[in-house]
Amino acid sequence: MTVPALPAAATAPSPMGKGTLSRQLVLRTTALVALVTVGLSLFTALAIFQILQNQLDEQLQAAASRPPWRTGTGSGTGGTGGAGPVDPSGAGLIRMDLINGTWWLNLPDGVTKEAAADLVSAATARPSTVTVEGAGLYRVILAEGGDSTRLVGLPYSAVTGPMTNVLVMAGLLTSGAILISYVAARRVVEQSLRPLTRLAATATQVSNLPLESGEGHVPIRVAPGDANPASEVGRVGLAFNHMLDNVEHALAARHQSETKVRQFVADASHELRNPLASIRGYAELTRRGSEELPEDAAHALGRIEAESERMSALVQDLLLLARLDSEPTLDIRPTDLTEIVLNAVSDARAASPEHSWTLDLPDEPVTALADAHGLHQVVANLLANARTHTPAGTRVQTALRAEDGWAVISVTDNGPGVPPEIQGSVFERFTRADVSRVRKAGGSSTGLGLAIVSAVVHAHGGQVALESEPGRTTFSLRVPLA
Numbered sequence: 001m002t003v004p005a006l007p008a009a010a011t012a013p014s015p016m017g018k019g020t021l022s023r024q025l026v027l028r029t030t031a032l033v034a035l036v037t038v039g040l041s042l043f044t045a046l047a048i049f050q051i052l053q054n055q056l057d058e059q060l061q062a063a064a065s066r067p068p069w070r071t072g073t074g075s076g077t078g079g080t081g082g083a084g085p086v087d088p089s090g091a092g093l094i095r096m097d098l099i100n101g102t103w104w105l106n107l108p109d110g111v112t113k114e115a116a117a118d119l120v121s122a123a124t125a126r127p128s129t130v131t132v133e134g135a136g137l138y139r140v141i142l143a144e145g146g147d148s149t150r151l152v153g154l155p156y157s158a159v160t161g162p163m164t165n166v167l168v169m170a171g172l173l174t175s176g177a178i179l180i181s182y183v184a185a186r187r188v189v190e191q192s193l194r195p196l197t198r199l200a201a202t203a204t205q206v207s208n209l210p211l212e213s214g215e216g217h218v219p220i221r222v223a224p225g226d227a228n229p230a231s232e233v234g235r236v237g238l239a240f241n242h243m244l245d246n247v248e249h250a251l252a253a254r255h256q257s258e259t260k261v262r263q264f265v266a267d268a269s270h271e272l273r274n275p276l277a278s279i280r281g282y283a284e285l286t287r288r289g290s291e292e293l294p295e296d297a298a299h300a301l302g303r304i305e306a307e308s309e310r311m312s313a314l315v316q317d318l319l320l321l322a323r324l325d326s327e328p329t330l331d332i333r334p335t336d337l338t339e340i341v342l343n344a345v346s347d348a349r350a351a352s353p354e355h356s357w358t359l360d361l362p363d364e365p366v367t368a369l370a371d372a373h374g375l376h377q378v379v380a381n382l383l384a385n386a387r388t389h390t391p392a393g394t395r396v397q398t399a400l401r402a403e404d405g406w407a408v409i410s411v412t413d414n415g416p417g418v419p420p421e422i423q424g425s426v427f428e429r430f431t432r433a434d435v436s437r438v439r440k441a442g443g444s445s446t447g448l449g450l451a452i453v454s455a456v457v458h459a460h461g462g463q464v465a466l467e468s469e470p471g472r473t474t475f476s477l478r479v480p481l482a
């Protein structure tokens with residue numbers, strides 16, 4: 001089974017990329033800080049505003065409690081006034097006194113009598129804020145007591161002026177706090193999540209290990225610094241290391257039991273060879289010793305010989321596969337494949353003169369990194385198949401060539417082809433077509449020939465392939481050039 005490789009993004013996400021935990025943590029922290037500081041600033045500003053306004057109102061009350069001024073400009077019904085006294089607060093005080101039906105006006109520059117008349121109707125006994133034409137916002141109060149009524153107004157700039165400063169300061173401080181919290185959160189988050197990034201890198205490395213083969217050794221661990229149980233990430237690292245220990249143990253145990261099974265198959269196959277040789281020997285002896293055997297006995301003897309021959313082939317193939325599985329004892333070295341192919345084809349020609357054998361060799365020798373004995377067996381198996389699974393008269397062409405760093409050997413025949421239903425699994429063990437077809441051709445089919453081909457070629461780091469349709473079947477293999 002092959003595990004698909006992790007997508008590239010999983011191996012190297014950008015530290016503040018969209019969707020990353022870092023980004024979310026930083027953004028959320030900053031948002032929280034922003035919320036708190038803005039709230040605090042607004043609350044403070046509101047408190048200062050209240051204090052300032054209360055102060056202004058107290059001044060207003062104090063001014064209103066002073067006795068009436070019979071100075072200023074008289075207006076309204078009857079009476080005229082002289083020039084008003086100097087404004088005691090010096091800050092645009094409005095003071096109007098209604099004495100005996102006459103309004104005595106003390107107005108700062110720019111405030112007209114009409115504006116003052118409007119004020120009388122707008123003001124109430126409680127301080128209120130109104131716009132005075134030509135002089136901006138004013139805090140005014142209408143005090144009625146005893147024989148006189150008076151209206152006092154003070155410029156509201158005593159509140160709005162300091163408030164502007166307060167708001168500007170608050171704005172600056174808030175922005176500063178948000179900026180600082182963003183930078184700090186980013187630093188802290190990046191620093192504390194760095195071990196997690198290293199953990200992900202380690203996990204990716206492990207996921208790319210070829211664990212399906214070998215002794216199951218997992219040589220990668222999270223560094224001790226990142227596996228410190230004091231921190232949350234460290235606990236993940238520690239758990240990860242324990243998991244890898246566990247996996248390693250399990251793989252080692254599996255490898256051990258597989259080795260045992262392989263050893264058993266190898267031993268069993270080996271042990272079966274001697275009794276089989278005896279059976280064949282005795283059968284041959286019986287046939288030779290008694291000149292005239294009854295027909296059915298002769299037939300049974302023939303079957304014994306044929307089946308024990310088939311079993312010998314099976315045992316031999318099993319032994320070979322078991323050995324290839326456990327420790328491929330291939331002697332891989334630069335080998336000229338020309339001779340191997342040549343020998344295999346002449347053996348096949350001798351075995352079946354009814355087939356037509358052709359050979360396509362390049363002018364230059366093709367030297368591959370190969371085990372001569374193993375590759376001979378591979379080519380011999382392919383040629384044996386072309387011989388036993390095709391009728392007499394079939395043309396079999398064997399070709400050798402060098403191509404892109406590979407030595408390629410192909411065996412093509414114009415026989416009936418590999419049945420479509422087994423084409424997908426033909427390199428697996430015990431896959432073979434309807435046995436009667438082979439029996440007719442006189443071969444001994446085990447279904448192991450192509451499994452051996454595949455195992456040997458893969459042990460070389462090479463590949464095997466099949467293309468087959470009725471009239472044209474090509475088995476090809478490639479092993480690395482020397």
Ligand SMILES: Nc1ncnc2c1ncn2[C@@H]1O[C@H](COP(=O)(O)OP(=O)(O)O)[C@@H](O)[C@H]1O
Binds near residue numbers: 381386413416417438
């Ligand atoms: N050249 C070929 N033409 C047709 N069928 C083939 C050819 N080579 C292999 N096969 C099919 O593939 C099956 C598996 O081959 P193999 O593994 O060598 O087993 P075996 O030859 O012992 O049957 C064969 O049984 C046969 O059906």
Ligand SMILES: [Mg+2]
Binds near residue numbers: 384448449
């Ligand atoms: Mg075969």
